[in-house]
Amino acid sequence: MDGLLAFINSLPGAFGQGFAWGIMAIGVYITYRILDIADLTVDGSLATGGAVCAVCITMGWNPWLALLMAVVAGLLAGLITGLLHTACGIPAILAGILTQLALYSINLRIMAIGSESTTKATLALSVDKQNLILSSRYVRELGLNNPLIVLVIAVIVVIAVLYWFFGREIGCSLRATGANVNMARAQGINTNFSKVLALVISNGLVALSGALLAQYQGSATVDMGRGAIVIGLAAVIIGEVLFSKVFLNFALKLLSAVIGAIIYYIVITLVLRLGLEATDLKLLTAVVVAIFLAIPHIKNQYFGKRGGKHHA
């Protein structure tokens, strides 16, 4: 009974994490589902978002402006991966890995801005000392300072803007590039531009997620994004498995990625309660994602054939 209570008590925290990571999952959805590229930049750009936001706030900037700066940094990270991929012809996965690796060094430098040391691996924020938009400290409080309010609004705004964007001519050309690159070029779409744009938008969102997380958790760390791509994929896949039959509208598909992230964090909270160490989570996440990615393939490979024999 105590365990159940403790679990219920920790649910708001899971929702907070889930919403913040949900924005990251939307970014992954854009590259992985719309553009059909697994972009590994996100592991770095999530931390970049957190680092830029934390540094700006430490220097006394307005926290909203700090969020904006984080997004801009994310857009730039996406631009670099996009140019490495299109202008330099590096395969997308490798381009993402290169940017991610480079960002590790850059993030250490970013977090040292304004301090005496040259590099810094963590930067703490405190809602007592600094002006933050959201903090996990108030996640169980009934009031306007509850971080879930900001997070829900952020998710709604992001989905609304993307829904509008992907209904525009330029958004449609981006979807066409992901759907069939030959067709897109034959219809006069500059597919390289589309790819760069998708990577830019995606990493902007991932950095926004990192910035919100840094404020929510009260710290930015250089490895806060480690394995982020897998968590993002887990959220996208969980959302699809549960809602792909009912959520047909594009906005709802984005929402299903956010719900996927929330479910992911609820499950994580549960298994932590059951006695797993926090350090075991990456293994657990990898196993879950591997299973869900393998299911469609295994279904076709083994059950598809058997079904065919029956029919013949």
Added chain:
Amino acid sequence: MLDVKNICKTFNAGTVNEKRALNGVSVHINDGESIAVIGGNGAGKSTLLNAVAGVWTVDEGTISIGGVDVTHLPEHKRAAYIGRVFQDPMMGTAATMQIEENLALAARRGKKRGFRAGITKAEREEYRELLRTLDLGLENRMTSKVGLLSGGQRQALTLLMATLQKPKLLLLDEHTAALDPKTAAKVMETTRTLVNRDRLTTLMITHNMKDAIEYGDRLIMMNEGKIVLDIAGEEKQKLTVEDLLARFSVASGGAMLSDKAILS
């Protein structure tokens, strides 16, 4: 309308797999003229079409469309002048997008794409009427994903997309070869209707000798990266499959067309 001058293209230059796919091809197509291109496998037919479409740039020679030199323009910029239908029905449409979305993408070929609506209400009505002319019932499935359509339906849709905005040049790359005979005949009929309606300048590759003879104002035969026959006017109208085979044999120095070409 299309002016191709002495173009050459070699693939895998300097390796054991070196292949001179185009060997000094020149061809001029007048406005409104439709041309059928035939030839054996590896003759350079598709390579010629890809060179015109800008899939890659040629090693030598120039290509101009409607007086504009496009030799160094990338594929997506040349698309402003060119409508294309591919051999593979999967290639010309976006499977995960709706029928009407595919048409809307085609309607914006060669135009700047900004923040205007991806598809408008007025467009939907226009597309519904156009789809009705195909007589495939697609006008009632406008929000269906193209991936749900059959190969023939996809090719008919791709044709419609290629001609939605009148192209200066229509390129058809064996666009009925992957279809069953009945569907192929229907798609050929649609092609004829659309090409005649807009007096489109057309370059059509085919494996089918009969199609090549029946279709178009002019017939070009290719062999080993060169144009070996160019028949137009009255001479073309009187042509038979037997004539064509005999003339090909002479023009190519005794080589035979592929089995597929002879059988059709």
